Amino acid sequence: MWIAYKTIVxxxxxxxxxxxxxxxxxxxxxxxxxxxxxxxxxxxxxxQMQGIDYLQYIIPGIILMTVITxxxxxxxxxxxxxxxxxxxxxxLVSPVPYWVILLGYISGGVxxxxxxxxxxFIAVSFFVEFTVDSIFITFMTFLLTAILFSLAGFINAIFxxxxxxxxxxxxxxxxxxxxxGGMFYSIDILPQFWQDVSKFNPIxxxxxxxxxxxxxxxxxxxxxxxxxxxxxxxxxxVASFYLLKKGVNIKx
Amino acid sequence: MKVALSIQGLKKTYTNQxxxxxxxxxxxxxxxxxxxxxxxxxxxxxxxxxxxxLLNKTAGDIQVLGLNQNTHGNEIKRLIGLMPQExxxxxxxxxxxxxxxxxxYHGISRSASRVQAEVLLKRMQLWDKRFDMxxxxxxxxxxxxxxxxxxxxxxxxxxxxxxxxxxDVEIRRSxxxxxxxxxxxxxxxILTTHYLEEAESLCRNIAILNEGxxxxxxxxxxxxxxxAHQIIIxxxxxxxxxxxxxxxxxxxxxxxxxxxxxxxxxxxxxxVLQDLSKQGVSVDHVRSAQNRLETLFLxxxxxxxxxx
Numbered sequence: 001m002w003i004a005y006k007t008i009v010x011x012x013x014x015x016x017x018x019x020x021x022x023x024x025x026x027x028x029x030x031x032x033x034x035x036x037x038x039x040x041x042x043x044x045x046x047x048q049m050q051g052i053d054y055l056q057y058i059i060p061g062i063i064l065m066t067v068i069t070x071x072x073x074x075x076x077x078x079x080x081x082x083x084x085x086x087x088x089x090x091x092l093v094s095p096v097p098y099w100v101i102l103l104g105y106i107s108g109g110v111x112x113x114x115x116x117x118x119x120x121f122i123a124v125s126f127f128v129e130f131t132v133d134s135i136f137i138t139f140m141t142f143l144l145t146a147i148l149f150s151l152a153g154f155i156n157a158i159f160x161x162x163x164x165x166x167x168x169x170x171x172x173x174x175x176x177x178x179x180x181g182g183m184f185y186s187i188d189i190l191p192q193f194w195q196d197v198s199k200f201n202p203i204x205x206x207x208x209x210x211x212x213x214x215x216x217x218x219x220x221x222x223x224x225x226x227x228x229x230x231x232x233x234x235x236x237x238v239a240s241f242y243l244l245k246k247g248v249n250i251k252x
Numbered sequence: 253m254k255v256a257l258s259i260q261g262l263k264k265t266y267t268n269q270x271x272x273x274x275x276x277x278x279x280x281x282x283x284x285x286x287x288x289x290x291x292x293x294x295x296x297x298x299x300x301x302x303x304x305x306l307l308n309k310t311a312g313d314i315q316v317l318g319l320n321q322n323t324h325g326n327e328i329k330r331l332i333g334l335m336p337q338e339x340x341x342x343x344x345x346x347x348x349x350x351x352x353x354x355x356x357y358h359g360i361s362r363s364a365s366r367v368q369a370e371v372l373l374k375r376m377q378l379w380d381k382r383f384d385m386x387x388x389x390x391x392x393x394x395x396x397x398x399x400x401x402x403x404x405x406x407x408x409x410x411x412x413x414x415x416x417x418x419x420d421v422e423i424r425r426s427x428x429x430x431x432x433x434x435x436x437x438x439x440x441x442i443l444t445t446h447y448l449e450e451a452e453s454l455c456r457n458i459a460i461l462n463e464g465x466x467x468x469x470x471x472x473x474x475x476x477x478x479x480a481h482q483i484i485i486x487x488x489x490x491x492x493x494x495x496x497x498x499x500x501x502x503x504x505x506x507x508x509x510x511x512x513x514x515x516x517x518x519x520x521x522x523x524v525l526q527d528l529s530k531q532g533v534s535v536d537h538v539r540s541a542q543n544r545l546e547t548l549f550l551x552x553x554x555x556x557x558x559x560x
Contacts (some may be wrong), residue, residue, distance in 0.1 A: 007352075007357055085341075090357065091357055092306050093305055093332070
C-alpha cells in the first residue's frame with residue numbers, strides 16, 4: 001500500500017512539475033502584481049491595518065490564496081483528466097484501496113500547495129522584509145487549508161462531466177469566498193452585519209489564522225479556526241471516500 | 253483442470269436503465285485461450301469491466317482462481333492483466349513512467365518496476381521510445397504499450413479486449429505469436445475481437461454473447477464442426493465453360509473467370525477439382541468465400557439478414 005501511495009504522489013508531483021510554466025510560475029507573477037498594485041501603489045495611501053503596514057498585512061492572505069487555488073486546482077484537474085482520458089482505470093484495475101487513492105491525490109494537492117506557496121513566499125521576500133511569528137500556527141493552517149481544498153477539488157472532479165464543471169466552482173464560489181474572507185482587509189473595518197456574514201465564510205478563519213502565524217495578529221480564536229477546519233476536513237473526507245467507493249461517475 | 257474464471261448470473265443495468273448483461277454464466281479453465289465474441293453492444297466490454305473492477309455489477313457472482321470478487325476484490329486484481337479496447341493512459345506521460353506507475357499500483361518497487369519495464373518495452377520494440385510521451389506513439393505502438401502495461405505485474409490471467417484493432421497485418425501476426433507464447437507458458441487468456449479469424453486461429457474455447465446473453469458456449473472445434481458446408485471461390489486464368497454442373501456439390505458461375513462452389517461435409521476439394529477438370533475447367537486459385545466462424549457468428553447473433 002505504501003508503494004502504491006508513493007506511486008500516486010510521485011506521479012502527481014511529476015505531473016505538475018512537467019507543466020511548471022502553467023502550475024508554478026503564474027502564481028509568482030500574480031503575487032508580484034498584487035504586491036505591486038495593492039501593496040506598493042495603494043498600500044501607502046491605506047497606511048496600516050491592525051497596526052501593521054498594509055503591504056505586510058496582505059502577504060499572508062496572498063500566500064494562502066495561492067495555497068487554496070493550487071491545492072484545489074491540482075486535485076480537480078488531475079482527477080478529472082484521469083477520468084476524462086480513462087487513465088483512472090490504471091488505478092481501478094490495480095489492488096489499491098480507495099483510501100490510498102484518496103490519500104495519494106490529496107497529498108499531491110498538498111505538495112503542490114506547499115511548493116507554490118513556498119515559491120510565492122520567496123518571491124514576496126524580495127518585496128518586503130518580514131518574519132514568521134509562529135511556525136507551528138503557520139504550518140498547521142497551511143496544512144489543514146491545503147488538505148481541505150484538495151478534498152474539495154477531489155469532490156468537484158468526481159461530479160464534473162466537462163471542463164466547464166471544473167472551472168465553475170473556482171470561479172464562482174472559491175474566488176469570491178477568498179476575496180471576501182479578509183484576504184486584503186481586517187473584517188473589523190466592515191459594518192457589523194458584514195462582519196457576522198464573514199464569520200460564515202470558512203476562508204476567513206484560514207486567512208485569519210495564517211495571519212496570526214505570520215504577523216501575530218488576528219480577529220478570531222486560533223483553536224476555533226482549527227476546529228472549523230478540522231470539522232470540514234472530516235466531512236469532506238467521509239464524502240470523498242463514500243463517492244469513490246460507490247464509484248459515482250466512475251464505475252456506474 | 254482448475255477453473256480460472258467462473259461467472260454466475262452476472263447482471264448489469266446501467267443508470268440509464270440499459271440492461272447490458274442479463275445474467276450470464278461462463279467458465280474459463282486455467283491455461284485456456286478463450287474467445288468472448290459478440291457484436292457491438294453485446295456486453296463483452298461490460299463483462300470485462302466488471303471482472304476487472306472497472307464497473308459495479310448489478311447482480312451475480314465472480315470467482316477468479318477460487319477467490320470470490322465480493323470478498324477478495326483486490327487479490328483478484330493482482331491476478332488479472334487487462335489490455336482494454338480504448339487507449340486509457342495519460343497521453344502526456346512518458347511510456348516508461350506509465351509502466352513503472354502501473355507496477356507501483358500493484359505494490360512493485362520502483363527499482364524492480366524499471367527492470368520489468370525494460371524487459372517488456374524491449375519485447376514490444378518500444379525501448380527506444382521509453383522517454384517519449386505516449387501521445388507521440390502510433391496506433392500500433394499504443395496497443396503494444398497497453399499490452400506491456402497489462403503484463404507488468406506478471407498476471408495469471410490476461411484479458412485482451414480487441415487487442416489488434418487498427419493494427420497492421422505484420423504487427424498483428426507478431427502479437428498473435430506473442431499471445432500464443434504467453435499461453436504456452438501457462439497464462440490464461442481471454443480474448444474479445446471483431447477479427448473472427450483471430451479468434452479462430454488463437455482460441456480453444458469460445459462463448460458468443462448477444463444482447464447481454466450467452467448464446468453459445470463450446471470448444472472452437474465443436475463450434476466449427478457445426479458449419480455443414482464451406483463456400484469457396486475457384487478462379488481460372490481461362491474463360492470458364494458456359495454450363496458447369498457439379499457432381500455431388502453445388503456450383504455457380506459468378507463471371508467468366510470465377511466459380512462459387514459449396515462444399516458439403518461429404519465431399520473434398522480434390523474430388524471437386526477432378527470433376528471440374530473433366531468439364532474443362534482449369535483452376536488457378538482457390539479462396540474461401542467466407543470465414544467459417546463468421547458464418548456461425550452471424551447465424552448465432554441473428555445478423556445474417558442483410559442490413560443496409
